[in-house]
Amino acid sequence: MPLVVQKYGGTSVGSPERIRAVADRIKRTRESGNDVVAVVSAMGDMTDRLIELALSVAPDPDRREYDLLLSTGETQSSALLTMALKACGCPAISLSGALMGVRTDRAHSRARIMNIEPARIRTELARGHCVIVPGFQGVTEEGDVTTLGRGASDLTAIAVAVALEAPKCEIYTDVDGVYTADPRVVPRARKLHRISYEEMLELAHMGARVMNPRGVELAELYSLPVEVRSSFNDRSGTLIDRGDEMEERKHVRGVAFDTNVAKITLAGIPDRPGLAHAIFAPLADAGISVDVIVQAASIGGLAEISFTVSRADLERARAVVEPVASETGAQVVHSTANLAKVSIVGTGLQSAPGYAAKMFGTLAGQGVNIDMITTSDIRITCVIDEAAGEDAVRALHSAFELDQGE
Ligand code: ADP
Ligand code: ASP
Ligand code: MG
Numbered sequence: 001m002p003l004v005v006q007k008y009g010g011t012s013v014g015s016p017e018r019i020r021a022v023a024d025r026i027k028r029t030r031e032s033g034n035d036v037v038a039v040v041s042a043m044g045d046m047t048d049r050l051i052e053l054a055l056s057v058a059p060d061p062d063r064r065e066y067d068l069l070l071s072t073g074e075t076q077s078s079a080l081l082t083m084a085l086k087a088c089g090c091p092a093i094s095l096s097g098a099l100m101g102v103r104t105d106r107a108h109s110r111a112r113i114m115n116i117e118p119a120r121i122r123t124e125l126a127r128g129h130c131v132i133v134p135g136f137q138g139v140t141e142e143g144d145v146t147t148l149g150r151g152a153s154d155l156t157a158i159a160v161a162v163a164l165e166a167p168k169c170e171i172y173t174d175v176d177g178v179y180t181a182d183p184r185v186v187p188r189a190r191k192l193h194r195i196s197y198e199e200m201l202e203l204a205h206m207g208a209r210v211m212n213p214r215g216v217e218l219a220e221l222y223s224l225p226v227e228v229r230s231s232f233n234d235r236s237g238t239l240i241d242r243g244d245e246m247e248e249r250k251h252v253r254g255v256a257f258d259t260n261v262a263k264i265t266l267a268g269i270p271d272r273p274g275l276a277h278a279i280f281a282p283l284a285d286a287g288i289s290v291d292v293i294v295q296a297a298s299i300g301g302l303a304e305i306s307f308t309v310s311r312a313d314l315e316r317a318r319a320v321v322e323p324v325a326s327e328t329g330a331q332v333v334h335s336t337a338n339l340a341k342v343s344i345v346g347t348g349l350q351s352a353p354g355y356a357a358k359m360f361g362t363l364a365g366q367g368v369n370i371d372m373i374t375t376s377d378i379r380i381t382c383v384i385d386e387a388a389g390e391d392a393v394r395a396l397h398s399a400f401e402l403d404q405g406e
Contacts, residue, residue, distance in 0.1 A: 037160060
């Protein structure tokens with residue numbers, strides 16, 4: 001039988017009614033002649049609630065216990081969905097992260113999948129079961145439970161589809177597909193019928209949380225087509241694949257927005273070789289990802305370096321750079337958390353002149369000050385004040401005519 005791998009996000013399994021609706025969709029998929037493996041997220045905001053609970057008993061919870069606690073959200077929803085399937089006469093079994101064979105490294109809360117050994121999944125499919133598995137988790141070689149990072153149930157689903165050599169992976173969520181911008185911020189955003197891995201990856205990295213960036217990366221590596229669809233209706237969704245190189249289309253495909261941005265600036269640092277290394281090596285050693293980096297031209301032999309990190313990492317990053325700053329002779333360390341990134345994404349941006357100018361002009365027209373700018377071949381990103389962010393996204397969406405059909 002053909003194999004279908006599906007993933008259901010938090011809102012899709014957010015209540016008993018929703019779990020029954022998902023069970024019904026899985027049952028229909030099976031009845032139309034498919035084997036089904038479904039990967040599920042925790043119900044609604046369960047993961048946030050578990051995090052709150054952990055922080056209420058310990059300000060800096062033990063990482064191993066924290067992961068064990070967080071993994072229970074997905075364990076709950078997979079058991080509940082399996083019960084709902086069995087109750088409606090569909091043979092099903094749930095497997096824990098360990099039983100389904102997801103091996104990870106030991107980096108708690110941001111573990112990487114080393115390999116998936118899907119023997120048990122295959123056995124259960126051969127026994128005629130739909131197999132329901134929890135996303136977002138795995139086990140180390142020693143059997144300790146790990147979690148893979150926020151939003152990583154998408155990654156689990158794609159990794160399971162790759163391991164089982166499924167022809168594609170279906171991601172069911174609470175919107176009809178991937179839009180030209182977050183439809184909750186831009187009501188005139190349009191659904192994209194198809195998008196390339198490359199463009200999806202940039203949008204996801206820049207804040208379009210509809211797909212987890214590590215999941216997109218893995219799908220691209222194995223050329224696995226991914227379809228993003230709604231679990232609330234039967235409309236067709238968005239196909240993420242290599243894209244059609246020959247297609248004549250607009251250069252800008254989407255606008256992304258991310259408010260999880262904090263900035264640290266070191267000013268008045270004596271400009272000498274090795275300076276950037278002295279600042280960024282300890283941050284890397286502490287496992288802190290740095291995003292946008294801007295070094296201002298040195299004036300009078302004194303340089304200024306600014307960089308962004310996620311808000312959750314701001315205090316840790318400050319604690320790492322403050323001693324470095326005093327060693328290197330920096331005069332000021334300044335930080336701010338109220339920032340956002342807005343990005344325009346599309347293949348062909350780099351080769352076509354005028355996109356940057358249009359983006360900056362649009363932001364200027366809104367009275368928005370640009371704090372930092374960064375680009376890739378297919379993206380231009382501006383760091384701006386968070387308060388101006390949503391209006392800026394809407395203005396860019398209209399300026400690039402994204403509301404006007406493909
Ligand atoms: P799930 O729980 O199903 O994984 P998420 O909340 O992680 O769902 O992702 C879906 C949400 O992503 C949508 O509700 C939407 O608000 C948001 N989103 C952000 N950018 C986009 C975009 N470009 N297209 C569609 N949805 C987007
Ligand atoms: N439940 C996890 C989270 O909220 C994983 C996921 O939903 O993808 O981050
Ligand atoms: Mg998600």
